[in-house]
Amino acid sequence: MVWEVVGQTKAVSLLQQSLKRETVAHAYLLVGPPHVGKMTLALDLAKALNCEGTEPPCGVCPSCQKIASAKHADVQIIGLPGDGNAAETKPQAEIGIDQIRQMQHSASLPPFEGSCKVFIIDGAELLSNEAANCLLKTLEEPVGKVIFILLTINERLLPATVISRCQRLELPPLAAAEIEAVLNSRGGVESEKARFLARLSHGCLGWALSATGDSGVLQQRAERMDRLLGVIDADCEERFAYAAQLAAQFGQNRRPVQEVLDLWLDYWRDLLLIKIGCDEAITNADMLATLAEQARGYDLVQIRSFIDSIQAAGEQLRQNANPRLVLEVLMLSIPERGE
Numbered sequence: 001m002v003w004e005v006v007g008q009t010k011a012v013s014l015l016q017q018s019l020k021r022e023t024v025a026h027a028y029l030l031v032g033p034p035h036v037g038k039m040t041l042a043l044d045l046a047k048a049l050n051c052e053g054t055e056p057p058c059g060v061c062p063s064c065q066k067i068a069s070a071k072h073a074d075v076q077i078i079g080l081p082g083d084g085n086a087a088e089t090k091p092q093a094e095i096g097i098d099q100i101r102q103m104q105h106s107a108s109l110p111p112f113e114g115s116c117k118v119f120i121i122d123g124a125e126l127l128s129n130e131a132a133n134c135l136l137k138t139l140e141e142p143v144g145k146v147i148f149i150l151l152t153i154n155e156r157l158l159p160a161t162v163i164s165r166c167q168r169l170e171l172p173p174l175a176a177a178e179i180e181a182v183l184n185s186r187g188g189v190e191s192e193k194a195r196f197l198a199r200l201s202h203g204c205l206g207w208a209l210s211a212t213g214d215s216g217v218l219q220q221r222a223e224r225m226d227r228l229l230g231v232i233d234a235d236c237e238e239r240f241a242y243a244a245q246l247a248a249q250f251g252q253n254r255r256p257v258q259e260v261l262d263l264w265l266d267y268w269r270d271l272l273l274i275k276i277g278c279d280e281a282i283t284n285a286d287m288l289a290t291l292a293e294q295a296r297g298y299d300l301v302q303i304r305s306f307i308d309s310i311q312a313a314g315e316q317l318r319q320n321a322n323p324r325l326v327l328e329v330l331m332l333s334i335p336e337r338g339e
């Protein structure tokens with residue numbers, strides 16, 4: 001058996017048991033942060049259900065290989081149209097009802113080359129209301145040889161009726177040490193960099209792996225961090241301009257703004273850790289000197305209260321509050337630095 005997903009022993013062993021007992025559910029909901037391994041696990045399950053080897057998923061039979069290279073006719077991924085396509089100038093913000101209808105039509109036909117049809121809905125929180133309702137009908141009337149796997153980073157945006165029709169599997173972030181080990185063994189990353197990336201990854205292996213191969217990821221982080229440091233020392237006008245810019249970006253694509261807020265959270269958490277003498281536990285290990293210098297200008301109460309503000313802002317954005325207002329309030333909450 002070759003499960004590609006790293007860690008996630010609880011979810012994997014549950015699926016293995018269901019496969020063994022032939023009690024695989026007809027719908028799963030995989031919940032976890034971005035890049036934690038949801039798609040990898042969904043594809044593992046698709047392979048296991050269609051594998052031609054003796055110990056599914058074998059990873060080497062024609063069926064497993066086709067699924068790995070996204071060429072298997074019975075395994076389909078439904079996601080945002082235009083996602084990841086540079087030619088598409090304005091990606092759609094929702095998974096629409098037409099996509100779900102098309103999927104339903106395809107689900108009504110027997111498997112073409114494998115033994116089980118698998119439909120993976122990537123970003124299920126992005127289903128439009130209509131699409132979710134339409135999907136619900138399918139989930140309520142299971143048919144044989146078809147399974148649906150919904151992937152989501154935020155299940156609270158899904159209708160409870162949809163969630164209740166799925167078997168829920170939670171994929172928690174991995175331990176930093178686990179990620180470090182994979183980077184060392186798989187990526188051939190030198191150990192200091194592996195350690196650093198493992199910390200920055202927040203337990204999301206996919207992120208760490210993409211960062212090893214793509215210096216753009218770290219470059220982007222450095223730029224965002226520069227901006228953060230600039231904003232901390234800026235006047236009100238500049239902070240508001242920054243809030244407006246983030247809010248506009250949020251309207252286009254939520255993900256980068258959430259990432260920026262996570263970066264803010266890391267930064268202030270690091271200040272807190274330094275303040276209480278836990279320097280070795282900080283995330284931004286490459287910035288220790290700057291952080292130590294900054295930490296001297298704040299007291300613990302200020303840092304803690306601003307961390308609360310960042311968390312509150314993230315929560316309000318997830319609940320669809322007015323992004324500009326939320327971000328402006330956050331900018332106003334940045335504590336005054338003493339000397």
Ligand SMILES: [Zn+2]
Nearest residue numbers: 051058061064
């Ligand atoms: Zn196989």
